[in-house]
Amino acid sequence: MTVDTTVTVRVPAKVNLQLAVGPRREDGFHALVNVFHAVSLFDEVTVKAASPRRPRALTALTATGRSESHLARVPLDEGNLAARAALLLAEETGAGFPVDIHLDKRIPVAGGMAGGSADAAAALVACDRLWGCDLSRERLLDLAARLGSDVAFGLVGDTAVGTGRGELLEPMASPGRYRWVFALSPRGLSTADVFGEYDRLRPDAPEPRLDTALEKALASGDAVALGASLSNDLQPAALSLLPELRRTLDAGRGAGALGALVSGSGPTCAFLVGGGAEDPGAVAEREAGVVAALRATGLCEQVIAADGDVPGTTVV
Ligand SMILES: C[C@@](CO)(OP(=O)(O)O)[C@H](O)COP(=O)(O)OP(=O)(O)OC[C@H]1O[C@@H](n2ccc(N)nc2=O)[C@H](O)[C@@H]1O
Numbered sequence: 001m002t003v004d005t006t007v008t009v010r011v012p013a014k015v016n017l018q019l020a021v022g023p024r025r026e027d028g029f030h031a032l033v034n035v036f037h038a039v040s041l042f043d044e045v046t047v048k049a050a051s052p053r054r055p056r057a058l059t060a061l062t063a064t065g066r067s068e069s070h071l072a073r074v075p076l077d078e079g080n081l082a083a084r085a086a087l088l089l090a091e092e093t094g095a096g097f098p099v100d101i102h103l104d105k106r107i108p109v110a111g112g113m114a115g116g117s118a119d120a121a122a123a124l125v126a127c128d129r130l131w132g133c134d135l136s137r138e139r140l141l142d143l144a145a146r147l148g149s150d151v152a153f154g155l156v157g158d159t160a161v162g163t164g165r166g167e168l169l170e171p172m173a174s175p176g177r178y179r180w181v182f183a184l185s186p187r188g189l190s191t192a193d194v195f196g197e198y199d200r201l202r203p204d205a206p207e208p209r210l211d212t213a214l215e216k217a218l219a220s221g222d223a224v225a226l227g228a229s230l231s232n233d234l235q236p237a238a239l240s241l242l243p244e245l246r247r248t249l250d251a252g253r254g255a256g257a258l259g260a261l262v263s264g265s266g267p268t269c270a271f272l273v274g275g276g277a278e279d280p281g282a283v284a285e286r287e288a289g290v291v292a293a294l295r296a297t298g299l300c301e302q303v304i305a306a307d308g309d310v311p312g313t314t315v316v
């Protein structure tokens, strides 16, 4: 029998098609209805048996990525979510030998696309394989939920609705494939700060509910209806903290995007440019117009196109 000494796992970013935020709960988290949609911007997490073997389950942690400014926001210590995932798995199973972890980060950092959470999901799957733990899907999902509200979705991918604080996932029927454009901001936003601003702006938030118009649009694969039903309760809070995002959203809408919103807690802005049963030529033309308009604002660090939905963690 051959034993793996290196495992690489690919994991997608997410955009939130609906993010309905309820009141703050007693544990400090907000009740959510969170419709996650995985898109083809991927991080790759590689875990490798450390040599010579060090005394702790961890590890040297290294990262490469999209740009120096993004990498500067990634902690390379035990605060990194991928490292925390490896340590939690070792603690829970008693398994594990020292590993080195390398992150190849293409998902914007602190961008509202759950890159850190994705890396945690990927590290769980990679260490589970490398250490031969062979945990059930349920146990992996349980560990993921303990690491953060968005981590479980990294394991699952596709399109799913999260309730509770976002960690209780149910798959959603979404037969269509969509094309998205993402406008990356030169700045990051802290998720906790954005929820804090939400509390200030909406002290009387109602219980969150799944939008039936969104559910119907997804089930029918109608890109125009999907664009019209995108919504994010955190958007006013993100715009309040970074007002220039409004100009980014307006530029994409003005260039014909079917829908435009801040992704999660931001500041990445997401533009639906087509899909479903639409003619691919028309979608490509709309995409080119939206990309050009966003670049012309001079506000975006990068403008990137991607497809959704895509599967969750995949061993490569
Ligand atoms: C807003 C969302 C939308 O998908 O993601 P991002 O846009 O940041 O990626 C998520 O809810 C973020 O999930 P995640 O990034 O895993 O957050 P966590 O580590 O669990 O929590 C970070 C902080 O966000 C706030 N938080 C998070 C989730 C939640 N349901 N209520 C909250 O109030 C809390 O202040 C918490 O201390």
Ligand SMILES: Nc1ncnc2c1ncn2[C@@H]1O[C@H](COP(=O)(O)OP(=O)(O)O)[C@@H](O)[C@H]1O
Pocket (backbone or CB within 6 Å): 073, 074, 075, 079, 080, 081, 082, 103, 108, 109, 110, 111, 112, 113, 114, 115, 116, 117, 119, 120, 188, 189, 191, 265, 266
């Ligand atoms: N593997 C990781 N990749 C990115 N950020 C990480 C990672 N581990 C911990 N972090 C911390 O989490 C914060 C949020 O990062 P990220 O998950 O990319 O954004 P968001 O929560 O907006 O989706 C970062 O600013 C960083 O301090």
